[in-house]
Amino acid sequence: MASSAVAVGAFELRDIDEACQRRQPIACAAPAMQPWNHKLKRETFLQRSSQPTLRESQRRGSLKCCAAILEGDLRTSHHYRSSEQRVYDVVLKQAALMAKKAAQTPAETPVLVPGGEGDLGGLTLDFTLQVSPELLREAYTRCGEVCAEYAKTFYLGTKLMTPERQRAIWAIYVWCRRTDELVDGPNAPHITPAALDRWEQRLEDIFVGKPYDMLDAALVDTVSTFPVDIQPFRDMIEGMRMDLVKSRYENFDELYLYCYYVAGTVGLMSVPVMGISPQSKATTESVYNASLALGIANQLTNILRDVGEDARRGRIYLPRDELARFGLSEDDIFAGIVTEKWKAFMKDQIKRARMFFDEAEKGVVELDNDSRWPVWASLILYRQILDSIEANDYDNFTKRAYVGKWKKLLSLPVAYGRALVRPPHVPALTSKGVA
Ligand SMILES: CC(C)=CCC/C(C)=C/CC/C(C)=C/CC/C(C)=C/COP(=O)(O)OP(=O)(O)O
Secondary structure, three states, rough: OOOOEEEEEEEEEHHHHHHHHHHOOOOOOOOOOOOOOOOHHHHHHHHHHHOOOHHHHHHHHHHHHHHHHHOOHHHHHHOOOOOHHHHHHHHHHHHHOOOOOOHOOOOOOOOOOOOOOEEEEEEEEOOOOOHHHHHHHHHHHHHHHHHHHHHHHHHHOOOOOOOOHHHHHHHHHHHHHHHHHHOOOHHHHOOOOHHHHHHHHHHHHHHOOOOOOOHHHHHHHHHOOOOOOOOOHHHHHHHHHHHOOOEOOOHHHHHHHHHHHHHHHHHHHHHHHHHOOOOOOOOOOHHHHHHHHHHHHHHHHHHHHHHHHHHHOOOOOEEEEHHHOOOOHHHHHHOOOHHHHHHHHHHHHHHHHHHHHHHHHHHHOOEHHHHHHHHHHHHHHHHHHHHHHHHHHOOOOOOOOOOHHHHHHHHHHHHHHHHHOOOOOOOOOOOOOOO
């Protein structure tokens, strides 16, 4: 990465790398290095949660940081800036790419695709794939079946989207599911960083039109039809790498990065397919930001629901410094006893998860008409898991919080009603004109 000669203002990356080796920070005028502009409320909360305040030196960054961000490489930039700042740079980049790619004509779907050979943690790949329209249809149908099996409610929601959008969302969902299965599925004990590298190479192939199997072929078609960028996909694989080696989180900054990798990325992948309403006056980046917030909110909720289950696997996805602030230690998590300290800690964590849901809600209204309903449905349902943790009196060690069937069913018309709300600031259009 560092040896390529990409111009960064007055510098080139190779100059940057040399400067970095001399540990020489400088002010950087790269376009991605914009001042941090999240909402004050959120920033204050994050500071409370041991997020460092934004110092001038952080805003200026360093040469290496500029280079890493321009390359979209969170792995390199993490020594210099907070996770939220770094992830926000990805949001800005995705928003800019969406605008740029949306203006271009879509690439042709590849017809004859040379295959390859490889080994993915025991799975041997060997083929040349002929992608005919029938095969593609079959591939998408299979993606839909997988989505229906693992994410029923979300699948039902996608049925309200246009056929092109629903199948694209299924293809993305299936890729995420397969990526997750690498570290969480039956083959997980055999998965090594090298296997993840091969999965990433396979991803790169998908983005140049070379699928290894039918499900990949669906994604090849999706990424050539919609302005979807590869970066969030790469970042999700990075999250899996992180999961292989990391089972403790020192502070919220570390946890935030993990949540971005494994869930915030899904939001960024989905927006280009779901589309922003033509009536929306919101900036693309604010919609991306809301989608990121929904991914983070979902993942934080998932973590809070699964504390006991994760502890039994030796994992604690809770900020260690915040536990300490409430007088709690690792041993308390493993002991799994609901104490007053635990309840106070949980209240604080639930509050933060709800703040991310609140931020996400502001963006749903800006999505295209037929995309709002499934997003509202999944948001309302997942948010209710937090209520259920409260209803369980914060016992997430021995009880799994869930949303009952009737509550789930009731959420669907509520979501539908909310989805009817159009983006603000624009008069509602009727068949006779402006109402
Ligand atoms: C809000 C705006 C503007 C757009 C929406 C963009 C989207 C679709 C965001 C959704 C992000 C998302 C679904 C992230 C995945 C988060 C998550 C924790 C999934 C859990 O998956 P499973 O592990 O299958 O869940 P269960 O364990 O609950 O079955």
